[in-house]
Amino acid sequence: MSISNLTSRIPGFHRMSTAERLEAVAAFSDLDETTRAQLAAPGNIDTHLADHMIENVVATLSIPIGVATNMRVDGKDVLVPMATEESSVVAAVCNSARQCYDSGGFITSVSGTLMIAQVQLVGVTDPENARLRILEHRDEIAAICDRCDPMLVQLGGGFRDLEVRIVDSRGGPMVVTHLIVDTRDAMGANTVNTMAETLAPSIESWTGGKVFLRILSNLADRRLARARATWPAEAIGGEAVRDGMISAYHFAEADPYRAATHNKGIMNGVSAVVLATGNDTRAVEAGAHAYAARKGRYTSLTSWEVTADGSLAGSIEIPLPVGLVGGATKIHPTARACLKILGVSTAAELARIIAAVGLAQNFGAMKALATTGIQKGHMALHANNVAIAAGAVGDEVAMLAAILVERRQVRQDVATAELERMRAGAA
Numbered sequence: 001m002s003i004s005n006l007t008s009r010i011p012g013f014h015r016m017s018t019a020e021r022l023e024a025v026a027a028f029s030d031l032d033e034t035t036r037a038q039l040a041a042p043g044n045i046d047t048h049l050a051d052h053m054i055e056n057v058v059a060t061l062s063i064p065i066g067v068a069t070n071m072r073v074d075g076k077d078v079l080v081p082m083a084t085e086e087s088s089v090v091a092a093v094c095n096s097a098r099q100c101y102d103s104g105g106f107i108t109s110v111s112g113t114l115m116i117a118q119v120q121l122v123g124v125t126d127p128e129n130a131r132l133r134i135l136e137h138r139d140e141i142a143a144i145c146d147r148c149d150p151m152l153v154q155l156g157g158g159f160r161d162l163e164v165r166i167v168d169s170r171g172g173p174m175v176v177t178h179l180i181v182d183t184r185d186a187m188g189a190n191t192v193n194t195m196a197e198t199l200a201p202s203i204e205s206w207t208g209g210k211v212f213l214r215i216l217s218n219l220a221d222r223r224l225a226r227a228r229a230t231w232p233a234e235a236i237g238g239e240a241v242r243d244g245m246i247s248a249y250h251f252a253e254a255d256p257y258r259a260a261t262h263n264k265g266i267m268n269g270v271s272a273v274v275l276a277t278g279n280d281t282r283a284v285e286a287g288a289h290a291y292a293a294r295k296g297r298y299t300s301l302t303s304w305e306v307t308a309d310g311s312l313a314g315s316i317e318i319p320l321p322v323g324l325v326g327g328a329t330k331i332h333p334t335a336r337a338c339l340k341i342l343g344v345s346t347a348a349e350l351a352r353i354i355a356a357v358g359l360a361q362n363f364g365a366m367k368a369l370a371t372t373g374i375q376k377g378h379m380a381l382h383a384n385n386v387a388i389a390a391g392a393v394g395d396e397v398a399m400l401a402a403i404l405v406e407r408r409q410v411r412q413d414v415a416t417a418e419l420e421r422m423r424a425g426a427a
């Protein structure tokens, strides 16, 4: 999966300067000079490109990209770029992956690259008959869809299946057609939306009803990515730690209030890779949370168990509609550079790595929560932000952050007072 045979365990990576880290990543992923320059540039898209990406552009917002080390996915080492504004997210993935590296890292799979588009039909008095009339036109529907995107068909994708459901709504029964389309290396929203819009007049003529909505479903449950990993009890601090983590999982599984936070932690990692690669974070997040509620109650996206030999085994299954083409993936130069770091050549490979990151992220948060509490590790790293917000600059940032951590008071008011004291002492 990775383009490199080098190890993702890079000793001291987090103690290097940003320039040294970039050199190490460039060597690992065999980045060319242009890609290195793109990653090293302070602002990473010009306003001209930005103005073509969205509307009414006045500026761009830079988000840090950190690289997660220690990730071994399906037997190959990979460095994972993560775009996030939140401290400790990247560190947690590095730390979690480190603890399962020797037991094989992450094993992943995907269900496929199928997306669903919905066509909503209303105003039919005989929905059961309408449903069958639509199903009878399967071959014609396949041809209409495939004619919309000859390039996709040429690449081995296109229409795959048809489902017609009757949805009881407060406005009466709706006949909802699902077009199931293999969108290959594209996320596929625009692709399937075009198919749904093109098909709509035919559905009206076959049934006598009225079509309103023609749009993809973000519950991409035909595009699942899965990852699993095993952490030996001795690698994570013993059986008591393992059992605390299992209890944390049981809490999330049973209680939607806890599950929302547990899954937010998973999405810390998932969304960071989705964003770094120029993919649609909202599409993935909507799909993940809908999938977490698919059994009628919102619950954990991960599962945690104890194996026969006493190890902790984690697994995740999550819809991951991400692409290597389409949307911003191909046009944003930094997203392209991040894909080069990952060394993936298909959207399915990207989805598999993202699922592994989601599982690692969940491990890191649960372990911290079940042992020292989240504040120790998270606030130690967040102390830098608090120091900067208090006005620290240059070397003051690390010095002030260390004082806040030492005093166990990572707070704005303490930071302001300590900074004043530091400056008075230095004067």
Ligand SMILES: CC(C)(COP(=O)([O-])OP(=O)([O-])OC[C@H]1O[C@@H](n2cnc3c(N)ncnc32)[C@H](O)[C@@H]1OP(=O)([O-])[O-])[C@@H](O)C(=O)NCCC(=O)NCCSC(=O)C[C@@](C)(O)CC(=O)[O-]
Residues within 6 Å of the ligand: 011, 012, 013, 014, 070, 086, 087, 088, 089, 090, 091, 092, 093, 094, 095, 098, 261, 262, 263, 264, 265, 266, 268, 361, 364, 365, 366, 368, 369, 374, 376, 377, 378, 381
């Ligand atoms: C923060 C750690 C990793 C410290 O953990 P630690 O055990 O104190 O770290 P350590 O200093 O002993 O270092 C161990 C390894 O961690 C990594 N590591 C350590 N420091 C760094 C760093 N600066 N940059 C990059 N990597 C780092 C690195 O791999 C390092 O190995 P080394 O390379 O030294 O051989 C740990 O406490 C942790 O994982 N905490 C969880 C953090 C977390 O989940 N943050 C997310 C934000 S909180 C949230 O939004 C979600 C939440 C928590 O609410 C979800 C939920 O409730 O489920």
Ligand SMILES: NC(=O)C1=CN([C@@H]2O[C@H](COP(=O)(O)OP(=O)(O)OC[C@H]3O[C@@H](n4cnc5c(N)ncnc54)[C@H](O)[C@@H]3O)[C@@H](O)[C@H]2O)C=CC1
Residues within 6 Å of the ligand: 149, 151, 152, 155, 157, 183, 184, 185, 186, 187, 188, 189, 190, 191, 192, 193, 216, 218, 280, 283, 323, 325, 326, 327, 328
């Ligand atoms: N509800 C949602 O999630 C919605 C999302 N969107 C947006 O749609 C965009 C993604 O739509 P796409 O259809 O993926 O983008 P797109 O229309 O830009 O690109 C997809 C096209 O690329 C071509 N292509 C070239 N090489 C390909 C390959 N290897 N595999 C597959 N196709 C290939 C195909 O013709 C395909 O139709 C994202 O920007 C997303 O934000 C749009 C509407 C709704």
